[in-house]
Structures are given as C-alpha cells and as structure tokens.
Amino acid sequence: MTKTPKTAPWLLTPGPLTTSPTVKSAMLRDWGSRDAEFIAINRRVRERLVELAGGTGTHVCVPLQGSGTFAVEATLATLIPPAGKAVILVNGAYGRRMAAIFDYLRRDYRVLETPEHVPNDVQALAQCLDTDAAITHVVMVQCETTTGILNPLEAVGELCRRTGKALIVDAMSAFGALPLDARETRFEALIASSNKCLEGVPGIGFAIVRQGALDGSRGNCHSLSLDLYEQHRYMESSGQWRFTPPTHVLAAFDQALLEHAEEGGVQGRGARYEKNCERLLQGMHDLGFAALLPRKMQAPIITTYYQPADPRFDFSAFYAALSERGYVIYPGKLTQAETFRIGCIGRVGVAQMDGVLAAIAAVLDEMGVENRSPDAGVA
Numbered sequence: 001m002t003k004t005p006k007t008a009p010w011l012l013t014p015g016p017l018t019t020s021p022t023v024k025s026a027m028l029r030d031w032g033s034r035d036a037e038f039i040a041i042n043r044r045v046r047e048r049l050v051e052l053a054g055g056t057g058t059h060v061c062v063p064l065q066g067s068g069t070f071a072v073e074a075t076l077a078t079l080i081p082p083a084g085k086a087v088i089l090v091n092g093a094y095g096r097r098m099a100a101i102f103d104y105l106r107r108d109y110r111v112l113e114t115p116e117h118v119p120n121d122v123q124a125l126a127q128c129l130d131t132d133a134a135i136t137h138v139v140m141v142q143c144e145t146t147t148g149i150l151n152p153l154e155a156v157g158e159l160c161r162r163t164g165k166a167l168i169v170d171a172m173s174a175f176g177a178l179p180l181d182a183r184e185t186r187f188e189a190l191i192a193s194s195n196k197c198l199e200g201v202p203g204i205g206f207a208i209v210r211q212g213a214l215d216g217s218r219g220n221c222h223s224l225s226l227d228l229y230e231q232h233r234y235m236e237s238s239g240q241w242r243f244t245p246p247t248h249v250l251a252a253f254d255q256a257l258l259e260h261a262e263e264g265g266v267q268g269r270g271a272r273y274e275k276n277c278e279r280l281l282q283g284m285h286d287l288g289f290a291a292l293l294p295r296k297m298q299a300p301i302i303t304t305y306y307q308p309a310d311p312r313f314d315f316s317a318f319y320a321a322l323s324e325r326g327y328v329i330y331p332g333k334l335t336q337a338e339t340f341r342i343g344c345i346g347r348v349g350v351a352q353m354d355g356v357l358a359a360i361a362a363v364l365d366e367m368g369v370e371n372r373s374p375d376a377g378v379a
C-alpha cells in the first residue's frame with residue numbers, strides 16, 4: 001500500500017530544506033558499498049568539497065554518517081587532544097551546543113559569550129588569548145543559525161594566525177553560500193553538512209581538515225564511530241566507508257554539488273540567497289514586522305522577527321495556517337524574546353519569498369492582527 005502523495009510544502013527553515021527534483025531522483029537506485037561506481041562518487045564528492053573550501057593540497061574531506069552535530073562532535077573530539085584547551089565563541093544555540101559537547105568529552109574549555117543579537121567579540125578573544133596561554137584552539141560558528149547573525153570570521157581567523165592558535169569553524173549553515181577559503185583564512189577544520197547551502201538531502205556531515213592536523217590526531221578521539229582519524233584512514237586505504245555508507249544520500253549529494261557548480265559555485269548560490277533574503281526582509285518590513293538584526297549583521301541564510309505584541313497573534317495558529325498554504329517556517333530559538341524565523345536557503349527563489357509574504361498577509365488578516373510590531377519594551 002502506498003500513501004497518497006501530498007504536494008510538498010516549501011521548507012523555509014534551517015533544514016531539512018527543499019531540494020531540487022533532480023537531487024531527489026538521484027536516490028532512485030540502490031548502490032552496493034563496494035560498487036566501483038559508488039566509490040568513484042565518494043571520491044568525487046570529497047574532492048569537490050575540498051576544492052570548494054580552497055583546500056586542495058592542504059586539506060582533506062572526512063565525511064561522516066549522521067546529521068551535522070555528529071560531525072561537529074567528531075571533529076572536536078578528534079582534533080582537540082585531551083590535554084588541549086579551547087575557547088568557544090558563543091552567541092546562540094549552536095555555540096552553546098559545542099560547549100555541551102566539551103562537557104561530554106570532559107575536555108577543558110572556556111566560553112566567550114555575547115548576546116544573541118551581537119557578533120563574537122574579537123577584542124575580548126584577543127585579551128583571552130593574551131592572558132590564557134593554555135588555549136590551543138579557537139572554536140566559532142560562522143553563521144549562528146539561532147538568529148541568522150554573521151560572525152566576524154576573517155578577524156578571528158587573522159587573530160588565530162597571528163597568535164598561532166588552531167581555528168575550528170562550524171560552517172554548517174554557511175558553507176557553499178558564504179565564502180570560507182583555506183587560502184585566505186587559516187583554519188584547522190571547517191564543519192558542514194549535505195543539507196544546508198549545498199542543497200543535498202540530510203544524512204552526511206563532513207569536516208574539511210588540514211592534513212597535518214588530522215595526521216597528528218591519532219588516539220585523541222574517545223569514540224570508535226566518531227573518530228575522524230580512523231574514518232579517514234579507512235577511506236583512504238579502501239575508498240570505502242568504515243561502516244554502512246549512506247549510499248542514497250551520497251548519490252544525491254553528488255548531484256547537488258553538480259547543481260551547485262552549475263549555479264556558479266559559492267558566489268552564484270550566495271547571490272540567489274542574498275536576493276531571497278533582501279526580498280523577505282523588505283516584504284516583512286512592509287507588513288509591519290520588526291527584524292531582530294540590523295541588515296549589516298544579517299547573513300542571507302535565515303531571518304528572525306519579533307512576534308507581534310497584538311493579543312490576536314498566536315504563533316501556533318500562524319504556523320499551522322502558513323503550513324496549510326504550503327510554507328513551513330520555523331519557531332524562534334532565542335532565550336530572550338518571542339520570535340520566529342523564516343529561512344531563505346534551499347531550492348527556493350524570489351517567487352517563494354513572494355509566496356510566503358502573500359500567505360503571511362492573508363493569514364494575519366484572517367487572524368485580525370493589525371499591529372505587527374513587538375512590545376515597545378522588546379523592540
């Protein structure tokens with residue numbers, strides 16, 4: 001028995017995201033893990049990802065089964081030795097999650113936190129590196145998806161280069177659309193996944209790691225399945241994955257990378273998202289919503305708005321009514337204020353931005369929400 005297919009909604013979220021029909025259809029055949037063609041796909045995907053990071057000849061790509069968090073945990077556990085110490089730059093949930101990973105790992109770290117609407121503080125980092133000689137690694141999030149805020153990657157990279165600290169970047173929601181190039185920013189590792197700006201389906205996380213750092217990481221990892229050193233060693237020696245590979249996800253990822261190149265790579269993809277973001281921010285402003293972030297801090301990935309203070313606004317009803325009209329948005333993740341988020345990544349364009357804006361206008365009219373501004377105290 002098959003389920004009755006329903007038209008898929010547009011996913012305006014931080015992921016999973018809307019993918020192209022051709023990416024989806026790349027999953028329609030089965031592959032054996034030792035299949036020569038599958039091994040060739042694996043090699044091609046890994047090489048392409050290294051190329052996208054500007055790391056050919058210096059860095060390697062280590063993919064891992066699972067969602068992005070698996071790759072984050074694996075990278076931190078593999079690259080930061082038990083005797084190391086990290087400083088984590090936090091301004092949202094994903095920075096905090098990395099601190100939680102360190103707690104699980106029982107490895108030494110400290111946190112430099114700024115409020116969720118404020119980028120990482122590079123001056124505070126400089127002071128911290130000056131005064132705490134035990135620090136070996138700096139860990140940051142390029143675009144903190146909690147709000148969509150862009151963090152000062154270049155300035156942090158430059159500081160790490162000057163002070164000789166290793167930089168690890170969670171580039172989960174940025175890689176493929178925002179620039180991060182190993183020839184310009186000296187990073188030890190970046191971490192991302194198949195299903196954000198690269199527009200594959202979820203199921204693979206990966207790290208692009210400086211070869212020398214990976215070579216020196218043997219024995220650091222506390223976990224068999226998360227050990228990127230072993231994952232890489234096995235893949236290099238056999239061309240295969242250490243454990244059952246996510247075959248269909250990889251085939252879809254290969255197609256997604258082809259489409260990424262056809263769109264003009266990082267620049268082309270970033271330009272489409274920028275247009276989406278611009279249209280969305282303008283449209284929401286015209287509807288009377290207040291955005292959380294000033295434009296210059298806003299990455300073209302996901303946008304955050306305060307919920308209207310009008311008592312007739314009810315987020316659950318709003319969400320359900322938009323979903324009914326074919327648009328899935330996302331609740332807020334802020335600790336300080338009631339917000340919601342609308343993403344502009346995935347296989348979507350300005351037509352979908354116009355579509356969701358029209359749907360929002362109609363739903364607010366239905367709800368009778370005339371005043372869309374937040375509480376005076378919050379705005």
Ligand SMILES: Cc1ncc(COP(=O)(O)O)c(C=O)c1O
Binds near residue numbers: 067
């Ligand atoms: C910046 C960032 N880091 C890490 C993650 C975690 O990825 P996942 O939910 O795939 O485990 C996300 C997910 O949205 C993210 O945006």
